[in-house]
Amino acid sequence: MENQVEEIKKKLDIVEVINKFVPLKKRGRHYVACCPFHQEKTPSFVVSPELQIYKCFGCGKAGDVFTFVQEYNRIDFKDALEDLAKMAGIKLVRSTKISGEESIKKRLFEINRETAKFYNYILLKHELGKEALEYIKKRNISEETINKFLIGFAPPDSRLIINYLLKKGYKTEELYKTGSFGKSQYKQGQSYDRFSDRLIFPQIDFRDRIVGFSGRILPSNKNQNLAKYINSPETEIYHKSQMFYGLNLAKESIKKNNLAIIVEGEFDMISPYQAGIENVVAIKGTALTEEQLQLIRRYTETLILGLDSDFAGNKAMIRSIELADKMDFEIKILDLGEKYKDPDEAINKDLDFFKKRLNEAETIWDFILASSVKNYGIDSPRGKKLILATVLPFLAKINNLVIRADYIKKVSQTIDSDEESVAEEFKKYLNQNKESVSNLKKINKIEEKGDMRERLEERYLILALRLQKPKIAIKLLKWKTLRFIKIGGVIEKITKFEAKKVAENLDPELLDTFNNLYLKAFEDQNSAEERRKERSKILRQIEELELKDRLKSLSDIIANLEASGDEKEIAKVEANYAQILTKLAILQRAKS
Numbered sequence: 001m002e003n004q005v006e007e008i009k010k011k012l013d014i015v016e017v018i019n020k021f022v023p024l025k026k027r028g029r030h031y032v033a034c035c036p037f038h039q040e041k042t043p044s045f046v047v048s049p050e051l052q053i054y055k056c057f058g059c060g061k062a063g064d065v066f067t068f069v070q071e072y073n074r075i076d077f078k079d080a081l082e083d084l085a086k087m088a089g090i091k092l093v094r095s096t097k098i099s100g101e102e103s104i105k106k107r108l109f110e111i112n113r114e115t116a117k118f119y120n121y122i123l124l125k126h127e128l129g130k131e132a133l134e135y136i137k138k139r140n141i142s143e144e145t146i147n148k149f150l151i152g153f154a155p156p157d158s159r160l161i162i163n164y165l166l167k168k169g170y171k172t173e174e175l176y177k178t179g180s181f182g183k184s185q186y187k188q189g190q191s192y193d194r195f196s197d198r199l200i201f202p203q204i205d206f207r208d209r210i211v212g213f214s215g216r217i218l219p220s221n222k223n224q225n226l227a228k229y230i231n232s233p234e235t236e237i238y239h240k241s242q243m244f245y246g247l248n249l250a251k252e253s254i255k256k257n258n259l260a261i262i263v264e265g266e267f268d269m270i271s272p273y274q275a276g277i278e279n280v281v282a283i284k285g286t287a288l289t290e291e292q293l294q295l296i297r298r299y300t301e302t303l304i305l306g307l308d309s310d311f312a313g314n315k316a317m318i319r320s321i322e323l324a325d326k327m328d329f330e331i332k333i334l335d336l337g338e339k340y341k342d343p344d345e346a347i348n349k350d351l352d353f354f355k356k357r358l359n360e361a362e363t364i365w366d367f368i369l370a371s372s373v374k375n376y377g378i379d380s381p382r383g384k385k386l387i388l389a390t391v392l393p394f395l396a397k398i399n400n401l402v403i404r405a406d407y408i409k410k411v412s413q414t415i416d417s418d419e420e421s422v423a424e425e426f427k428k429y430l431n432q433n434k435e436s437v438s439n440l441k442k443i444n445k446i447e448e449k450g451d452m453r454e455r456l457e458e459r460y461l462i463l464a465l466r467l468q469k470p471k472i473a474i475k476l477l478k479w480k481t482l483r484f485i486k487i488g489g490v491i492e493k494i495t496k497f498e499a500k501k502v503a504e505n506l507d508p509e510l511l512d513t514f515n516n517l518y519l520k521a522f523e524d525q526n527s528a529e530e531r532r533k534e535r536s537k538i539l540r541q542i543e544e545l546e547l548k549d550r551l552k553s554l555s556d557i558i559a560n561l562e563a564s565g566d567e568k569e570i571a572k573v574e575a576n577y578a579q580i581l582t583k584l585a586i587l588q589r590a591k592s
């Protein structure tokens with residue numbers, strides 16, 4: 001297994017592989033691009049052909065060809081191995097353990113697909129699906145759309161699907177693992193389908209695999225106490241927090257329009273899609289998870305949320321907005337007003353209205369302000385107070401200071417108050433809520449100071465790595481940081497400097513450190529002369545730190561000696577102290 005990973009790495013060039021997903025440009029020794037993992041306008045994503053690694057200096061993502069394919073495609077190691085082996089033209093010899101796990105997942109996907117196809121057949125072709133078909137047609141869903149989404153109907157008698165799957169050779173245990181089936185508590189030896197007597201929406205992930213199901217009861221169902229919708233439980237292949245319904249079909253359009261419309265539930269996704277608005281995906285519930293945001297980020301940085309209208313009061317949603325804002329998403333809100341309860345209804349009754357509202361989607365901040373004004377009114381001091389109480393927590397979460405300042409202005413205008421008092425209220429709010437944050441900052445500052453020596457050494461090593469013969473420059477410095485001493489040691493041992501050779505001879509634990517330093521070295525835009533000056537400056541600064549350290553310890557010694565009264569010894573140490581002090585003075589004079 002391990003050998004095969006190495007074999008694949010040897011056959012593939014990281015530049016070629018990444019270039020397939022993200023177009024790379026050559027810059028000096030490296031290749032660069034705008035980072036696919038975070039939003040940026042100037043490239044800080046660097047790929048090194050020498051070290052066969054990548055690193056983003058913006059968000060910190062880094063790794064080799066395997067981690068790239070995993071992260072970019074959001075797949076696990078085994079899938080990445082498969083994809084890369086294919087690219088390299090290498091046939092994988094599998095260890096039994098991995099192939100066991102892998103084939104279980106594969107079987108679960110197969111079972112899900114068979115199940116979906118079976119239910120789709122029942123819905124479209126079978127007497128048992130007639131009522132369900134009538135219902136879905138009444139909701140204006142065409143047969144073409146039914147097939148595209150593989151919508152189906154699970155008949156009330158579970159035995160039909162279960163026998164069908166068993167006959168196909170799947171085992172009962174495997175059926176349970178899909179999450180769709182369970183062991184009957186009432187009829188011994190029998191299994192049941194948790195989705196029976198429901199309209200079935202297969203949950204297809206962005207890689208076109210059916211990971212689970214969602215089932216809706218029909219309005220004609222006699223037992224209306226049942227939950228309207230049920231979903232697959234979390235399984236080996238179904239993770240609700242990573243799922244966007246419809247992304248398999250919508251992703252191209254999202255990319256093209258640089259916009260994703262996010263709605264709640266299947267019908268709200270299917271209706272716009274069928275009406276030609278294809279850049280739409282659905283989530284379950286009103287909260288977006290970090291995983292979902294990372295996934296959608298690959299296609300766009302603009303979101304329009306078309307969710308339940310009172311979502312602004314929902315804590316989970318506030319958290320989602322915070323997350324999205326941190327990731328630099330631009331968030332807008334689709335407001336359908338009082339007229340229609342959801343996108344599905346709006347589209348079926350007035351498509352033009354829906355499109356118009358989409359075009360007029362407000363930014364999230366405007367929307368929150370407008371909806372709290374609507375809720376509390378601006379006529380009373382109490383109303384204004386409540387508006388501020390709703391708006392300020394959001395304001396605190398805006399990362400961009402320009403947007404924040406604009407928003408303070410807007411709030412003051414809206415509630416007819418002056419800007420200063422709103423800003424004052426905001427400051428009060430921050431003071432009440434940010435104590436913990438400022439404490440953390442203080443701690444960080446202290447740590448930073450202690451690390452001065454380390455930071456200088458790091459910077460020096462970066463500058464040295466840019467040289468053809470870093471060895472000489474490295475020897476000039478009195479190193480104190482163990483990591484750098486080790487790296488310097490390896491460089492000294494190698495006759496002709498080559499990054500690859502250093503990486504090969506380095507303690508694996510230090511490989512990341514070295515890779516980062518080396519990439520940074522070649523990202524430096526300064527001229528050779530400027531770099532040389534910076535090196536001498538660091539040498540001086542470190543010498544200075546060194547001298548100060550020695551003065552400190554000498555004055556400790558003197559204090560101790562004074563207690564003992566050993567005049568002779570004191571005089572000796574004091575002479576030494578004066579010597580160093582002179583040295584330091586000379587050094588500091590040279591600096592200025």
Ligand SMILES: [Zn+2]
Nearest residue numbers: 035038056059
């Ligand atoms: Zn990045």
